[in-house]
Amino acid sequence: MSIPENLRYTKSHEWVRVEGESVVVGITNYAQDQLGEIVFVELPEVGDSVEAGTEMGTLESVKAVSEVLAPVSGEVLEGNERLEDEPDLVNQSPFNDGWLVRIKGSIEGSNTMDATAYAALLEEEKN
Amino acid sequence: MAESETPKRTSLYDEHVAAGGRMVHFAGYELPVQYTSLGEEHEAVRTRAGLFDVSHMGEVFVNGPGALDFVQNISCNDHSKLTVGRAQYTGLMYPEGTFVDDMLVHRMAEDEFLLVVNAANRSKDVEYLQGLAENFDGVTVSDRSDDWAQIAVQGPAAEEILQALTKTNLGEIKYYRFVWDEVAGSRTLIARTGYTGENGFELYLEPEKAPSLWRALLAEGKPKGLVPAGLGARDTLRFEAGMCLYGNEIDETTTPLEAGLGWIVKLAKGDFIGRDVLEAQTENGLERKLVGFEMVDRGIARHGYEISLGENSEELSGVVTSGTQSPTFGRALGMAYMPTDKSEIGTEFFVHIRAKTARARIVDLPFYSRKKKAV
Numbered sequence: 001m002s003i004p005e006n007l008r009y010t011k012s013h014e015w016v017r018v019e020g021e022s023v024v025v026g027i028t029n030y031a032q033d034q035l036g037e038i039v040f041v042e043l044p045e046v047g048d049s050v051e052a053g054t055e056m057g058t059l060e061s062v063k064a065v066s067e068v069l070a071p072v073s074g075e076v077l078e079g080n081e082r083l084e085d086e087p088d089l090v091n092q093s094p095f096n097d098g099w100l101v102r103i104k105g106s107i108e109g110s111n112t113m114d115a116t117a118y119a120a121l122l123e124e125e126k127n
Numbered sequence: 128m129a130e131s132e133t134p135k136r137t138s139l140y141d142e143h144v145a146a147g148g149r150m151v152h153f154a155g156y157e158l159p160v161q162y163t164s165l166g167e168e169h170e171a172v173r174t175r176a177g178l179f180d181v182s183h184m185g186e187v188f189v190n191g192p193g194a195l196d197f198v199q200n201i202s203c204n205d206h207s208k209l210t211v212g213r214a215q216y217t218g219l220m221y222p223e224g225t226f227v228d229d230m231l232v233h234r235m236a237e238d239e240f241l242l243v244v245n246a247a248n249r250s251k252d253v254e255y256l257q258g259l260a261e262n263f264d265g266v267t268v269s270d271r272s273d274d275w276a277q278i279a280v281q282g283p284a285a286e287e288i289l290q291a292l293t294k295t296n297l298g299e300i301k302y303y304r305f306v307w308d309e310v311a312g313s314r315t316l317i318a319r320t321g322y323t324g325e326n327g328f329e330l331y332l333e334p335e336k337a338p339s340l341w342r343a344l345l346a347e348g349k350p351k352g353l354v355p356a357g358l359g360a361r362d363t364l365r366f367e368a369g370m371c372l373y374g375n376e377i378d379e380t381t382t383p384l385e386a387g388l389g390w391i392v393k394l395a396k397g398d399f400i401g402r403d404v405l406e407a408q409t410e411n412g413l414e415r416k417l418v419g420f421e422m423v424d425r426g427i428a429r430h431g432y433e434i435s436l437g438e439n440s441e442e443l444s445g446v447v448t449s450g451t452q453s454p455t456f457g458r459a460l461g462m463a464y465m466p467t468d469k470s471e472i473g474t475e476f477f478v479h480i481r482a483k484t485a486r487a488r489i490v491d492l493p494f495y496s497r498k499k500k501a502v
């Protein structure tokens with residue numbers, strides 16, 4: 001299962017891509033696969049402050065509701081508006097078109113890990 | 128059943144794993160919630176056919192010269208005209224007129240009935256029934272759930288697929304009737320029943336024989352679009368068809384009348400457990416009733432979410448019993464109990480979805496009804 005090398009990851013299966021002063025956040029391929037077909041996405045509003053490790057939105061499949069945790073603290077700069085009409089982009093393209101939000105913040109001091117550590121975490125979860 | 132108990136495996140466990148089933152713990156069993164995709168499995172059943180392992184369901188036998196009287200006493204439906212080879216849906220009743228469980232009653236012989244009950248309620252039901260049987264002449268109640276596997280084949284192509292594997296003329300088995308015959312070489316009870324809103328059959332046989340029947344059905348059905356389907360699709364299919372699920376729409380606090388199941392309440396048959404309450408509800412009217420609704424605002428209502436008539440939560444009026452994004456309609460739908468005077472089609476109310484309230488509107492049940500073909 002794909003785990004891009006250039007991203008940071010959380011224990012709760014979000015990914016983080018650093019882009020200058022902000023970070024882009026999504027959920028991993030593993031997370032979307034576990035959730036199944038996503039039919040509804042609820043994101044924080046632009047301008048909201050989110051706090052690392054706390055709920056910032058929800059993803060819903062037909063079967064279940066799943067929280068998305070903010071990987072870093074900061075102000076929400078942008079949400080992926082396409083997801084309102086095409087929530088399944090999160091399934092189709094979790095690392096690209098299915099991104100969730102952009103947050104003004106940094107991974108300094110955050111509880112994120114690199115791709116190797118995340119791959120090891122997935123191995124653990126499978127066993 | 129305690130959650131901590133080691134879950135049981137049905138005789139089809141290896142088939143599920145080999146087919147990529149995502150196994151979950153459900154009512155004391157390890158069962159597939161889905162194989163490839165809930166949406167695809169749901170659609171297959173609506174348009175072609177799906178295969179379900181429902182071996183977790185409980186099979187309880189009532190035997191003896193007092194069997195009919197006993198079944199009449201515990202059930203709200205009237206089984207006096209239930210001849211051998213027919214089945215009926217009914218409620219197993221508490222004296223309060225509420226549900227111990229919902230179940231299918233099959234008349235196997237003059238003095239033998241097969242009750243098919245929910246897996247999660249099996250021990251409770253058996254204990255309740257055996258307690259009642261002690262004070263009843265000429266009846267024994269035995270739990271034979273572990274002696275039976277059950278496979279459901281459901282969908283527009285189900286009959287054609289099953290017909291290729293048996294000499295029995297399926298066209299002669301009408302809705303809610305059953306026969307015994309060989310299917311793919313195994314002696315099987317073939318019943319035209321189901322929990323999906325589609326035409327189809329439920330097949331009962333010895334657990335050891337189930338894997339070969341499962342494989343034969345898949346081999347025969349695959350070219351016709353049959354896929355194995357998990358618990359996820361089973362739930363969305365029954366939900367769209369407006370069928371009640373124990374623990375959601377019905378439980379020990381709800382009566383069949385409140386749940387819109389007046390058609391299984393036969394007061395005229397004579398006395399039975401809970402009759403007084405149901406008679407009073409019939410005479411005095413209901414305080415609340417089950418309704419179907421669609422979301423007007425964005426959001427998905429789920430089991431357990433609170434609802435209110437006004438936008439603020441100080442006047443809660445009920446709770447969502449089931450709700451999801453309907454795969455067939457692509458809309459968020461739900462069922463809930465509403466005060467009877469607020470249960471008109473078109474009435475709007477609010478569902479409390481996490482920190483927000485979202486508007487919903489009452490619509491007709493069932494959401495989905497297949498174009499009925501005379502069978």
